[in-house]
Structure formats: C-alpha cells, structure tokens
Amino acid sequence: MAPAPSSKRQALDALMGRAVAGDEKAYRAFLTEAAIIVRRFAAGRMPHHSAGFDLEDLVQEVLLAVHTKRHTWRVGEPVTPWLLAIARYKAIDAYRRRGKRVEIDIDAMGDVFEDPSAMPTATGHDVGRAVASLGGRQQAVVSALSVEGKSISQTARDLDMSEGAVRVAFHRGLSTIARKFGRT
Amino acid sequence: MQTDDLIAQLAERNARDGESFVLPLWLAALFAPVIGFAGFMALLGPRPDFLASLSTLRFDMKFVEAGLLAIAALGLLAALARPARPWRSRARMLLVPAAVLSAAVMVELVVVPADLWGAQAFTANAWTCLVAIPAIGAPVLALFVVALSQQAPTRPGLAGGVAGLAAAGVSAVFYAAHCPSDSPLFVALWYPLATLILVAGGAVAGRMFLRW
Missing domain, CATH: 1.10.1740.10 (RNA polymerase sigma factor, region 2, helix turn helix motif)
Known part of the structure; x- marks a missing residue:
C-alpha cells in the first residue's frame, strides 16, 4: 500500500x-x-x-x-x-x-508563590557558627540535640552525663547563643 | 485513565453497544404528517367548503407552498443531523418555496385591485393562523427533536431551528385546509410569522436538548 x-x-x-x-x-x-x-x-x-x-x-x-x-x-x-x-x-x-x-494551574504560578521549604530561615553556616561559639560540654550537647536531633537520654548516655545535666547544659548553651546573636 | 485503556474498553463494547434502537429521520418524517393531522383534526378540522375549494388555484397553492417548505426543510435537516454532511447547498433549496410564494404574491398583486390588498392580507383569521400553526406544529417539532437527539448535529441550535421550519411546513399544510383566507397576500404575511415562532422554539430546544 x-x-x-x-x-x-x-x-x-x-x-x-x-x-x-x-x-x-x-x-x-x-x-x-x-x-x-x-x-x-x-x-x-x-x-x-x-x-x-x-x-x-x-x-x-x-x-x-x-x-x-x-x-x-x-x-x-x-x-x-x-x-x-x-x-x-x-x-x-x-x-x-x-x-x-x-482554572489556574499551580505550576504556572511559580512567580507568585514561593516554595516555603526553599525559603531560608537559618542557613547551615549560621547554625554551625553558633554552635562552634560554645565551648566544651555545651557545644557537644547543643550539637547532639539541635543539629543531630538525638534524644536527651541518648545524648546523656553518649556523653556519660546525667539527663538533668544534659538539660542544664542545653539550656545554658541556647542562652549563650541567644546572647551572642542578639536575641534573648 | 489512559487513552489506550479507553480504546480497549470501547473496542470490547463495540458489539454490545450497537444494539439500541435509533429512530431514523425518514421515519420521523413519515410520522410527522400523521401527528400533524391528528392535531389538526382535534383543534380545527377542514373548512366546510374544503372539497369544493380544491378546484380553486389560490386554495391549492397554499398546499404547494407549505408542502415545498416541509420537503426543503426536511432535506436540509437530514444534512444537519450528521457530522460533516454538506448542508449549505441544501439550504439553498429553501429558496424554492420562497420563490413560489413570491410568484403567487406577484400574480395576486396584478389580479387584485390595489385598494383590496389590505383587506386580503389583514383578515380576522390572522390570529387563528398565528396560534394554530405553532400549536399543530409543536408536537411535530418535538418528534423531530427526539429523532435529531439520536443523531449527531454539530450545530444544535441551527438543526433545532430547521426542525422548527420543517414542523411549520407540515403544520401549515393542514392549517391551510382550515383557513378561509386563500390570498397569497395573507399567506405571505401570517404564515411566515407563525413559522418564526416554531423556528425560534426549535432553535432554543436545539440548544437545550441536542448537545451531545
């Protein structure tokens, strides 16, 4: 054919x-x-x-x-x-x-709405700097809890501290960071 | 759903879905005079001197004009009922009843003295004409719309309007047997006005019921 x-x-x-x-x-x-x-x-x-x-x-x-x-x-x-x-x-x-x-396709609205997950609240660099400004135990505790996301009991075991001491160190560390970076 | 899946489903249903009864347009066209006659006999009936009048040309011309309109409109309707059928050439066939009616009007204007023209056109039957033609034609139009709904008119409004035109033609054939006014001046004035009512009704019905 x-x-x-x-x-x-x-x-x-x-x-x-x-x-x-x-x-x-x-x-x-x-x-x-x-x-x-x-x-x-x-x-x-x-x-x-x-x-x-x-x-x-x-x-x-x-x-x-x-x-x-x-x-x-x-x-x-x-x-x-x-x-x-x-x-x-x-x-x-x-x-x-x-x-x-x-009908408006949400993909076509990229210019109008920004992706909230892409909006920086604190950059990794800032966090690193804040944690590094602490010393000794406080740095280890804040790093373990806030950055690595470990639990208090896990952190206490890792650092061979009591849970109460971890909580105190964590609280003090955050206070130190807040003081240094301008917010209390 | 994927298009390929849809195709597979439709192919499978090919044999099963093809069985339902479709009222063909030609069958509806054959039924139309029956319905028109029934409505006519119920509402009006023929005028007393019907048989005697058959020998007068002005009386007979009414049937010729209305019949030609019904045939031309039905021919156009058949083309509008299905996709991709050439209908514009058939629309020109509507000029035939229009030309015949115009010729009859010309002859009437020559034969009848000018001072009688008004009396010939405006008679007491005008209102009856405006009511009776749509009344007799409405069931016929309904039949055509039902038949069209089983077809696939790609211009629903136009198809409905032409269905109204065809229904008016069928209806006018019967109404002509009742109406005592035989002058083409009367016919050319009131019949088209009555027809317009059915055309408008058909166009509306087409937009409402003939979409698919």
Missing part, C-alpha cells in the same frame, strides 16, 4: 467499515488511528499549553463521542471528515466549558 494520504484515508474507511460490521480488532485499530488524528488536529488548534486544558482529556472525549455516535457514519462515506467534524465540535465544547470556569 502506498503511503499517499488518500490511500491512508481509504484504509481508515475500510477499517471503520469492518468495525461497524462487528469486527472488534478493526474497531480497535480504527480508534487507535483516530486518536492520533484527533491529537494532531487538537494540538494545532487548541491552546494546549494554557491552564485548565488537557489535550488527552479532549482526545478521550472525542473517542467516546465517536463510539456513541458511530451509527451516524454510513458505509461508503469518507470517515475522516466525519471524525474531524466530531473533533471540532468537541473541541469547541471543551473550549467553551473551559471559558466558563477559571
């Missing part, structure tokens, strides 16, 4: 002809081909990069319409114009529906 567009269209006509006669395989092949045609048709005409419009949703809507209205195609008629007329009707429908409600 030559790859000329007209013969391809005729092949599609034949496929649909067999499909309406009850050939499931032919119908599947027709729908697969139809999906490609509709996708290409819609991609060129619809504002597919705009928010609230999903190209694949439209393709599926067209395929469903093709299915429920397939009795309106008659053997002997070219199937491609029929398919594209349905695609056009559904595309206009989708476009109108989209216009009635404002």
